[in-house]
Amino acid sequence: MSEELIGKLKQAVIDGEPEDAEIFAKQALDQSVDPLDCINLGLTPGIQEVGELFSKGDYYLPELIIGADAMKAALDILEPALVSGQEREVVGRVVLGTVAGDLHEIGKTLVGTMLTANGFLVTDIGVDQNSEAFVAAIKENKADIVGASALLTTTMLQQKKLIEALESAGIRDSVKVMIGGAPVTDLYAQEIGADGYAEDAISAVDIAYRLMDAPV
């Protein structure tokens, strides 16, 4: 029974069915299936397969997003049920957000989805977030990487302010900074002292792996 449910969780992620994923996660807990097995043997291989299908060109971004949504729906049920000491394996912890004064969401969401599909634990704090909100989320989630998105020439300056805020808070050395957005360039990233710049969601994964010193 547990194998069957774990298989259904995996398939719900592959098929991009968040409602099904939520139902199967609840059924798993009702039937005392180990939530860590559900994650490591069901959800993680499911999202990896979604990533592979995307790499092969069979899946498009909408399938990638909805697959990550299905995984998140199940994780929201399963993670609170993990017993003390149990923790799912992740490549790294990432806090993502769009900077203050900027309401653009989609690029940042895609980066989060790609990172999730590639084994990162992503906390998305949303749009129009000031530096204080980023700092708080980094501390709360013990983030290895913070990703700050800006789509406007007027708001990209907030990325520099975020780095200054990290220094003021004394956590600059413990978190890597990735920036992105249409007006942002690799050169700008270097100028403001960011650790990485990604042109799109796919290259963001490579950058994140590099920042974690993990093999791509």
Next chain:
Amino acid sequence: MNSKTPDILAFSSENKREVLSQTQLDTLKDGTLQILQEVGVRFPSAKALDIFADHGADVDRNTQIVRISADLVDKALSTAPRSFILGGREPRFDLILDGKHSYLSTDGCGTRVIDLETRQERHSQKEDVARMARISDALPLIGFFWPLVSAQDHGLTAPLHECHAGLTNTLKHVRGGTTVFPELAPYLVEMATVVAGSDAERRKRPPICANICTIAPLAQDEHGIETALVFAEAGIPTSFMAMPTMGSTAPATPWGALVSGDAEVVSAMVLMQLAHPGAPVFHSIEVSLMHPRTGGYVTGVDFPFGTSTVQIAHNWNVPSLGGGGTSCDAKDIGWYSGSATGMGAAFIPVSGGEICGYLGMLDGSMLLYPEQIILDHELCYEVYQAYRELKFDEADLALDVIKSVGPGSHFLREKHTREHIRDFLLGPITEEIYLGDERRSSREVALEKFNRINDTHQPEPLPMEKLSELDRILAAADKEAARLQA
């Protein structure tokens, strides 16, 4: 493992633009009839002269000039079919020449190739023809395989080897015939019969057709016209292509060049109908300009020749070869080739010719860059998409989805998006140029795509017994060619 050959995409002719009024077409026709009756056309073939004489034409044996009355022209052409089929290996690759579809052809026939490995220019070989047939097999807009280059490693039987390379490397229709020694033409017919399966099937769905060029001004080639008679007897469709050059082999006006070329084409079509009534023929005029300083051959002339020639062909009630194409004079891939091929592609739907396009060559159809066919195909695909029939369904307004998403969010999570995002097919160049953050030229992406097809696309081969038969026919033809040369 064999590859699946994609279905052919044909342009619809419903966007055809008429540049000539019926009065103007009638004037051109009268001009052609006047030339045929008063000036005549030179046929350096005793066989052709006999046929004309037997049907009452005015034949001068000394000058080999035939003058044809308007009545005889009209009577002869009344038996020419307006519509016929160019057969593919399977019926789904058949091309129906009925004025409702425009099928794209590869260009031909050049003599120089940029080598895929060395990137140096060299003489073309049969291997190049075979490779380009496989590539064309994989490209859905190409419906008609014209050997892009000559099999120069095969001497007198080069056209037969080009035909063989086409028939054995694509499931699509092959322009397999051209001017050869008339003694060699029956071998091409035999090859067509083997591939078709029988004499009757070859007539019904001929797997090859031929193109015979006339000689401007107002003359025919002896071997060309006698070869065409062999094809006509066998029911193999033949296009007659006039290639008048304004200023040298034709008057230096577009209408003068067109009427002169038309007289050449019509005289050949009349001969075919007199000899073999009902023989499938089609009409083609490719006008060029003499470069006023070098005397060179300039195809890029700002005049709607393609559209005009299609109308002229259809006014004779026969299909047309020509009408919009990507072929151009550029010597390398760059802005000029891109703009010229793009403009040429844009004329395909408005010209409405049955066979057109001429993809894959540069430098006046003489030089083959492997990646050019991919670039041309992409351009034609953009034009194809721009002219495809639009479907309007109120449900596609997706108001329910817009209401569900609301302001300030996005549509990536919607099932509707997943169901429809694949409706938009990106061409291979545009699709891949957006992937990754490398700065890549279209040319580089096209070459990569070419190499991928070259490495992986293997069309369904002909059955072994047919392949053996074709080899036997080729060997016999080579032997006959050696005898002719001796």
